[in-house]
Amino acid sequence: xxxxxxxxxxxxxxxxxxxxxxxxxxxxxxxxxxxxxxxxxxxxxxxxxxxxxxxxxxxxxxxxxxxxxxxxxxxxxxxxxxxxxxxxxxxxxxxxxxxxxxxxxxxxxxxxxxxxxxxxxxxxxxxxxxxxxxxxxxxxxxxxxxxxxxxxxxxxxxxxxxxxxxxxxxxxxxxxxxxxxxxxxxxxxxxxxxxxxxxxxxxxxxxxxxxxxxxxxxxxxxxxxxxxxxxxxxxxxxxxxxxxxxxxxxxxxxxxxxxxxxxxxxxxxxxxxxxxxxxxxxxxxxxxxxxxxxxxxxxxxxxxxxxxxxxxxxxxxxxxxxxxxxxxxxxxxxxxxxxxxxxx
Amino acid sequence: xxxxxxxxxxxxxxxxxxxxxxxxxxxxxxxxxxxxxxxxxxxxxxxxxxxxxxxxxxxxxxxxxxxxxxxxxxxxxxxxxxxxxxxxxxxxxxxxxxxxxxxxxxxxxxxxxxxxxxxxxxxxxxxxxxxxxxxxxxxxxxxxxxxxxxxxxxxxxxxxxxxxxxxxxxxxxxxxxxxxxxxxxxxxxxxxxxxxxxxxxxxxxxxxxxxxxxxxxxxxxxxxxxxxxxxxxxxxxxxxxxxxxxxxxxxxxxxx
Numbered sequence: 001x002x003x004x005x006x007x008x009x010x011x012x013x014x015x016x017x018x019x020x021x022x023x024x025x026x027x028x029x030x031x032x033x034x035x036x037x038x039x040x041x042x043x044x045x046x047x048x049x050x051x052x053x054x055x056x057x058x059x060x061x062x063x064x065x066x067x068x069x070x071x072x073x074x075x076x077x078x079x080x081x082x083x084x085x086x087x088x089x090x091x092x093x094x095x096x097x098x099x100x101x102x103x104x105x106x107x108x109x110x111x112x113x114x115x116x117x118x119x120x121x122x123x124x125x126x127x128x129x130x131x132x133x134x135x136x137x138x139x140x141x142x143x144x145x146x147x148x149x150x151x152x153x154x155x156x157x158x159x160x161x162x163x164x165x166x167x168x169x170x171x172x173x174x175x176x177x178x179x180x181x182x183x184x185x186x187x188x189x190x191x192x193x194x195x196x197x198x199x200x201x202x203x204x205x206x207x208x209x210x211x212x213x214x215x216x217x218x219x220x221x222x223x224x225x226x227x228x229x230x231x232x233x234x235x236x237x238x239x240x241x242x243x244x245x246x247x248x249x250x251x252x253x254x255x256x257x258x259x260x261x262x263x264x265x266x267x268x269x270x271x272x273x274x275x276x277x278x279x280x281x282x283x284x285x286x287x288x289x290x291x292x293x294x295x296x297x298x299x300x301x302x303x304x305x306x307x308x309x310x311x312x313x314x315x316x317x318x319x320x321x322x323x324x325x326x327x328x329x330x331x332x333x334x335x336x337x338x339x340x341x342x343x344x
Numbered sequence: 345x346x347x348x349x350x351x352x353x354x355x356x357x358x359x360x361x362x363x364x365x366x367x368x369x370x371x372x373x374x375x376x377x378x379x380x381x382x383x384x385x386x387x388x389x390x391x392x393x394x395x396x397x398x399x400x401x402x403x404x405x406x407x408x409x410x411x412x413x414x415x416x417x418x419x420x421x422x423x424x425x426x427x428x429x430x431x432x433x434x435x436x437x438x439x440x441x442x443x444x445x446x447x448x449x450x451x452x453x454x455x456x457x458x459x460x461x462x463x464x465x466x467x468x469x470x471x472x473x474x475x476x477x478x479x480x481x482x483x484x485x486x487x488x489x490x491x492x493x494x495x496x497x498x499x500x501x502x503x504x505x506x507x508x509x510x511x512x513x514x515x516x517x518x519x520x521x522x523x524x525x526x527x528x529x530x531x532x533x534x535x536x537x538x539x540x541x542x543x544x545x546x547x548x549x550x551x552x553x554x555x556x557x558x559x560x561x562x563x564x565x566x567x568x569x570x571x572x573x574x575x576x577x578x579x580x581x582x583x584x585x586x587x588x589x590x591x592x593x594x595x596x597x598x599x600x
Contacts, residue, residue: 051507073507084497086504090522100508151508 002029002187003064003077003154005050010059012045019045021211022059032181032188034198037208038234043191044159046208050189051157052076063155077154081161085144087132093119093143094128100151118146121180138169145177149184158190162197174200195235199223207231224271224334229341232269239275239312241268243337250337253307254284261337269336273297275314279331286312286330288322298322302330364580371573378570389574399575402559405471406540409555413478414486414535418528420479421486426516429494430502440491444484454480455545462549469551477545482535489534493527533590537583 005027012020020042027033035043048054050061052073060069068076079100088096094115101111119125122142124135132140141161148156158177162170178201181188192198198205199219207215207222207230215222215231226232229240243250243257244265250257252268259268259281275283286302289311293299297315300322304310312330322328374384393399424443428436446454458477459469467473498520505519521528543557550558556579563572 053503053507073503074509074511078507080504080507082500082504084500086500088501088505088519088523090525099505099510103505103509103511103514147504147508 001077001152001154002185004029004062005155005187005189006060006062006065007046007050008060008062010046010049010056010061012042012049012054012056012058019211020049020056023211023213025206025213025216027187027189030185030187032178032190032201032203033206034190034192034202034204035206035208036192036195036198036234037214038193040210041208042211043193043206043208047080047157047159047189047191050155051078051080078157079148079151079153080157080159081144081148083160083163085132085140087140087143087147089132092129092131093124093135096132096143097147097150099147104151114150115146118150119143121149122146122176137164138173141165141173142176145180149180149186152184153186155187155189158188160191160193162192162194170197171200177201199235207234209234225336226269226338229267229269229338232336232338237272237313239270239272241270241310242266243268253310254304255306257281259335259337262339264339266337266339269338270312270332271334272299272313273315274334275302275312275330275332276316277320277328277331279333281332281335283312283330283332285327287327288324290324291322302328304330367573368577368580371570371577373570373573376569378568378573389570390578393571393574393578396571399556399559399563402554402556405553406556409471409475409478409546410536410539413475413539414482414532416475417479417482417486417535418532421483421531422490422521422524422528423516424483424487425491425494426520429491429499443487446480447484447488451481451542451544455548458545459548469549471550471553471555473549474546474555477549478535478539478542481542481545482538485538486531486535489531490524490527493524498523529590533586537586540579540583 005025007023007025010020010023012018023042023046025046035046037043045054049056050063052068052071052075055070060067062068063077073080088099091099094112097118098106098111098115101114106114116125116128119128122145124139124142124146127135127139132143135143144161161177162173165173174197177188177190181201188201190198190201202219204217205215205219205222206213209230214234215227217225222231223235226235232238241252241254242265243252243259243261245251245261245263246256248260250259250261250268257268284304284306286304287308289301289303291298291300294315297317298320300314300316302312302314304312305327314330316322369382370378371389372385372387373382374386374388428440433439455477458473458480462469462473501519501523502515505515510518541557542555543561546555547558547561554562556575560572560575563569563575
């Protein structure tokens with residue numbers, strides 16, 4: 001089961017603090033969407049509004065076209081996987097997973113069968129009689145997922161579900177989440193502050209900052225073609241070079257560049273892995289200041305000869321071996337010019 | 345130094361346990377007065393006590409009042425704590441203060457207040473009015489024990505239950521109460537103990553059906569007797585049994 005979710009002009013205040021500024025967002029049925037942003041950006045509030053735990057000050061929530069703004073969690077076709085799992089410690093895993101079905105009046109035998117089926121799906125079928133405290137963090141995670149999916153919700157909400165896991169387990173769970181979402185087809189709304197996690201699982205990423213949506217698009221769009229300096233910087237490391245308009249091109253500390261710039265000037269953004277010895281945009285000669293080997297790449301700091309105080313960070317492939325002090329011609333690809341951030 | 349600390353320990357326990365020890369020892373006194381010297385061993389007083397209808401009726405009354413009032417105080421305290429933990433009302437600090445306020449008032453004042461109120465509304469002194477009085481003194485206790493046991497972990501589990509479709513009474517009965525079982529049991533048994541021992545309220549609010557402490561007091565008016573020691577020892581035995589049972593079941597479990 002799956003459903004479309006529509007936020008219409010959601011505005012929410014906690015006392016004098018405005019957590020959400022008239023947010024509009026439509027989520028397609030079966031989509032895996034990630035709300036991404038730093039803490040305090042409003043992503044968890046938006047999720048709570050969708051789950052029915054918070055009623056927005058203004059605006060509407062529609063699930064499958066039905067207005068759900070004032071419906072309590074019990075009446076919504078949504079379930080949540082909570083950050084601390086929130087399993088019931090006094091129940092076996094089977095009873096935990098079957099709880100939602102029990103609340104819906106499903107008879108004992110079918111709900112036990114369904115619980116077993118869900119536990120099998122997350123690989124814990126042999127531990128149905130155990131209690132939550134006998135499990136590891138990753139296993140509790142899976143039980144929480146099985147419990148939330150057992151009632152076949154139209155929309156599954158995931159509130160930083162992988163936050164408490166170590167890195168390796170987190171990557172593994174990301175793959176599993178993605179695979180399970182493909183299998184069940186439910187709309188997933190996932191909240192995180194980890195941009196790598198967002199890119200790993202999302203069909204579409206919603207970058208949020210200070211109660212507003214900064215950018216909404218596929219991982220490729222958000223990473224390669226950011227629309228604001230905030231989302232560019234939040235998605236990963238970025239070289240920022242101030243540029244001003246000059247004729248049909250741009251003037252920068254590196255000299256004239258053949259890029260169109262708005263009259264107010266802007267910031268040229270280049271990802272470290274997009275700087276190298278070949279590319280569509282010539283950056284001129286630069287001297288290598290220092291370098292470090294990071295396994296997947298060499299991380300290098302370059303000082304352009306035309307602007308010795310500027311530092312460019314470049315990720316060069318494993319094969320590239322350079323001595324500090326060497327002078328090379330640098331090129332870049334995928335240049336993006338963004339307007340200056342509004343003085344906030 | 346070592347001997348001194350041992351001596352201190354022995355003195356301490358002597359100080360605490362000597363009165364109870366004396367009570368138990370002289371309940372077996374083969375004589376008319378429970379005072380030294382010890383004249384010999386007899387179970388005569390226990391036989392007398394058990395054969396005493398008034399005393400046994402008082403014992404049963406105490407039992408009724410203790411368990412009835414504690415059960416009610418527990419339910420009310422649990423509901424109040426659940427409500428106050430769930431929503432942040434503007435005056436919730438004040439509400440909490442009001443709920444635990446009776447703890448700071450002496451039993452005598454509470455008893456006098458209740459006596460006047462019961463008189464005004466026409467409730468006769470009885471076991472029922474005593475039970476109500478015990479709810480008044482035990483509700484703050486139950487509320488504070490249960491409220492203190494509710495944490496973030498608990499709150500999240502309740503949220504999850506609502507999210508999965510539980511109605512409010514189902515949340516309380518299926519998730520909240522089982523998760524709080526140790527605190528609920530502690531609150532209940534402490535309430536039972538306090539109600540079981542309570543004298544002033546019971547004395548002022550009962551007339552014909554009296555509780556055990558009131559019955560013992562009226563026995564004492566006709567002078568000391570090993571019979572009062574015997575009933576005291578029996579009551580003490582019950583208390584010890586309850587505490588030991590609790591220690592071996594609930595508290596052991598919550599510690600591990």
